[in-house]
Amino acid sequence: MPAARSDFNPPPPHGIPTGRAGTPALSATQALSLHARLVARDERALAELIEVIAPWLLGMAQALLSDPDEAEEVVQEAFTIVWTRIGQVPDEPRGLLAWALRTTRNRAIDRLRSRKRRDRKAAHVAANGMEGEPVAEAAEPNEAGTPGWHVHQTVHAALEALPQEQQVVVWLAYFQGLTRTQIADRLGIPIGTVKTRLRLAFDKLRLVLAPLKDWIV
Amino acid sequence: MTPHDWYVDNRLAFATRMLERKEESLFANHLSRCEECRTAVAQLERDLTWLPMGAAPVPLRPGLTHDLMQGVLRRGRTRWWQWITALAAAAALVVALAVWTETRREIGSLRSALEARQGRLRATEDSLSAILGAERVLQETVRGPGYEGGFLLFYDQDTQRWNVVVHDLPPARAGEAYRLWFVTDRGLLPGPELRANGQRPTFLTLSATGPTGDFVGAVLTVGPAGAPSDRPHGVELARLKF
Numbered sequence: 001m002p003a004a005r006s007d008f009n010p011p012p013p014h015g016i017p018t019g020r021a022g023t024p025a026l027s028a029t030q031a032l033s034l035h036a037r038l039v040a041r042d043e044r045a046l047a048e049l050i051e052v053i054a055p056w057l058l059g060m061a062q063a064l065l066s067d068p069d070e071a072e073e074v075v076q077e078a079f080t081i082v083w084t085r086i087g088q089v090p091d092e093p094r095g096l097l098a099w100a101l102r103t104t105r106n107r108a109i110d111r112l113r114s115r116k117r118r119d120r121k122a123a124h125v126a127a128n129g130m131e132g133e134p135v136a137e138a139a140e141p142n143e144a145g146t147p148g149w150h151v152h153q154t155v156h157a158a159l160e161a162l163p164q165e166q167q168v169v170v171w172l173a174y175f176q177g178l179t180r181t182q183i184a185d186r187l188g189i190p191i192g193t194v195k196t197r198l199r200l201a202f203d204k205l206r207l208v209l210a211p212l213k214d215w216i217v
Numbered sequence: 218m219t220p221h222d223w224y225v226d227n228r229l230a231f232a233t234r235m236l237e238r239k240e241e242s243l244f245a246n247h248l249s250r251c252e253e254c255r256t257a258v259a260q261l262e263r264d265l266t267w268l269p270m271g272a273a274p275v276p277l278r279p280g281l282t283h284d285l286m287q288g289v290l291r292r293g294r295t296r297w298w299q300w301i302t303a304l305a306a307a308a309a310l311v312v313a314l315a316v317w318t319e320t321r322r323e324i325g326s327l328r329s330a331l332e333a334r335q336g337r338l339r340a341t342e343d344s345l346s347a348i349l350g351a352e353r354v355l356q357e358t359v360r361g362p363g364y365e366g367g368f369l370l371f372y373d374q375d376t377q378r379w380n381v382v383v384h385d386l387p388p389a390r391a392g393e394a395y396r397l398w399f400v401t402d403r404g405l406l407p408g409p410e411l412r413a414n415g416q417r418p419t420f421l422t423l424s425a426t427g428p429t430g431d432f433v434g435a436v437l438t439v440g441p442a443g444a445p446s447d448r449p450h451g452v453e454l455a456r457l458k459f
Contacts, residue, residue: 043286043290046286046289046290047282047286050282050285050286051277051282054277054281054282054285055274055275055276055277056269056270056272056274058274058275058277059272059273059274059275060269060270060272062272062275063272068275071275072281072284072285075285076284076285076288076289079285079288079289080288080289080292083289083290084292094266098266098267101266101267101269101270102262102266102269104269105234105269106234109234113238148270148274149274151267151270152270152271152273152274154267155267155268155270155271156271158271159271173233173235174233174235174268174269174271175271175272177234178235179235179236179237180230180235180236181237195230198229198230198235199229202229202233202265205265205268206261206264206265209264209265209266209267209268210263210264212266212267
């Protein structure tokens with residue numbers, strides 16, 4: 001799962017302090033404050049939210065769509081939804097960021113399905129094979145400065161701890177947007193096996209990820 | 218296995234959007250009715266909140282933050298303008314509807330007026346045609362406060378009848394009526410009451426000879442309606458003698 005990096009490093013967003021070892025962090029109080037300012041239509045709060053969370057939304061959208069331009073469009077739609085429907089977002093520390101992540105993933109999957117890109121994508125994967133390991137590569141030192149990186153590390157570790165065959169089905173299902181039937185076709189295994197692997201994998205993931213209350217310190 | 222077991226087995230697949238489109242729709246309908254599944258799916262979503270962050274972040278290209286900001290705010294403004302545009306369109310529709318209704322009403326009114334005038338024109342043409350062809354025509358102007366009308370008597374050779382025309386007289390006041398009297402060699406004999414409305418001429422056709430002798434003239438009066446008609450009464454407005 002390559003993650004292209006550029007030399008562009010945006011300055012720490014306004015109001016977000018630097019945490020341990022230079023890692024930008026957002027406390028629960030600050031997350032609530034950000035939410036409140038968004039409710040108050042503070043455009044600076046929107047800019048801060050974009051700086052903090054857009055890299056993650058973009059990463060997920062690109063993983064699902066395999067199209068940087070389309071991923072940006074989806075992220076744009078997600079932020080527009082957050083901005084226009086902020087009143088519906090749960091007023092709790094994780095509410096805003098969780099809602100943005102879920103909204104982006106749903107929009108990306110909707111787009112993927114509506115455009116029937118999945119078949120083209122599956123054909124592409126079939127032609128080129130799986131690209132590298134299903135789990136993201138280990139953290140690089142320069143990425144530790146990204147807000148939420150420690151959560152990525154935790155999720156990454158949880159995924160990496162899964163047996164290889166479970167990693168593959170989780171990757172295809174969750175990060176590539178394939179249905180169980182398509183995964184079975186793709187891997188050439190019975191759909192019952194796909195379901196079993198997914199169930200076992202998600203049971204483990206829930207155990208590890210559920211206690212992870214905040215992606216921000 | 219009960220039907221509900223299928224939903225229980227597929228809660229995770231629904232929460233993570235791994236179901237086929239039809240299955241997803243089916244499950245969503247079920248959720249609206251099943252509190253147990255709703256709670257379970259919500260819990261799954263909470264537990265897996267941060268799973269999307271398993272995908273590596275992508276650094277923002279230069280200018281993307283600005284582009285996203287502009288896009289979000291522009292769409293917000295667009296929505297605002299969309300509301301204004303929709304309201305303006307609705308207002309324009311209401312105004313157009315009102316204008317259309319008023320125009321139709323006015324057209325109807327003008328059409329009625331035109332038909333009335335055409336009726337008067339036809340009646341006048343008939344009168345004129347009869348008068349032009351008449352052998353003898355007698356007329357007298359009737360003047361009063363705010364009006365000037367006429368009392369006309371002429372003989373139609375073809376039908377051998379006398380015709381009486383009253384025109385441009387206002388309606389008689391309440392309780393009064395116009396009345397025609399025949400002048401004969403034995404004195405005045407009562408004729409019919411005439412109704413004038415100031416809009417159309419009033420016509421009467423009389424036989425050249427009556428049961429009480431030849432006519433030699435006519436008188437127009439206005440007086441109490443329904444009054445005894447054995448003798449002239451009211452105010453004489455005009456008198457014509459052959």
